[in-house]
Amino acid sequence: MQKVRNTLTRFTLASLFALLLVSTPAHAASKEIIELQTQVQQLLDMVQRLQSTVDARFGAMQHLVEQTADNASQVSQAVAAMQQKINAQAEATSGKLDTTSGQIQSLNDSVDELKTRIGKLDKSIQDLQSQLQNIQNPPQGAPGQNPAAGSPGGFSVSPGAAPVGPGAAAAQPANQAPPLNDTYQAAVRDYNAAKYDVASGEFQDVMHYYPNDDLAGNAQFYLGEIAYRQQNYSDAVKDYTAVLEQYSGSPKAPAAQLRKGFALLQLNRRDAAIHELRSLIQRHPQTPEAAQARSKLNGMGVRIMANR
Secondary structure, X not given: OHXXXXXXXXHHHHHHHHHHHHHOOOOOOXXXXXXXXXXXXXXXXXXXXXXXXXXXXXXXXXXXXHHXXXXXXXXXXXXXXXXXXXXXXXXXXXXXXHHHHHHHHHHHHHHHHHHHHHHHHHHHHHHHHHHHXXXXXXXXXXXXXXXXXXXXXXXXXXXXXXXXXXXXXXXXXOOOOOOHHHHHHHHHHHHHOOOXXXXXXXXXHHHHHOOOXXXXXXXXXXXXXXXXXXXXXXXXXXXXXXXXXXXXXXXXXXXXXXXXXXXXXXXXXXXXHHHHHXXXXXXXXXXXXXXXXXXXXXXXXXXXXXXX
């Protein structure tokens, strides 16, 4: 553009110089002077047309620059709006994931409670079958013993009645363990009713009296859930870790590792949480908990598997 302007300046100066020459008084007009005047006029016309063309192109170029700047601004605004939308969707997905996790856990709780009820019903059916067999095939008394008496000395002992007499108190255990299924079922029911103090004591009874039973691992898991719901995330991490270390074969192990990762995130321990979620995906890849871990890592913008 500067080069074009310099050229126009040279043409203009040359034209003015030619006009000065033409305007010099002469005694007689010659053919050469007339031709020179014609050429100068043509040159001036060309300079004007060139100036108009340059101005038009410069205006068009300036308009294009302005349009480009406007488009760049619009693109920048669109990118910013898209980024905000993506962030909002990520936050919404994270919230939905937590809600889904809670719903799945509640469903698991209901399934556990249903299992305990089914177990209790099976035990009741077995007891009824045993009583029916005893009624249909009563045991025969010893020779010479009065069946009506039921026992030596004429004391009648009805089926299922507690023995009465010396030593009866000794027959009862001094510290009898509570029934496993009843205690666990009551603990799950109190947990679902948000009676966390009562449920915690009942779960601890299950772990204390039946440490080798499968329900002990479930009870340890629910202690972590109680701590998580009470926002005591440090204790929740300890309880979930106990499930993974002491009850590694428990069906609650995948859920315990998932919830441990969530609790670590609540404690702002991001690296440890990512490690737990990745470990869950590797150990239990086909479980619903692994699917939730993948969604959580994707929402955080983290690779599922670490770079090797």
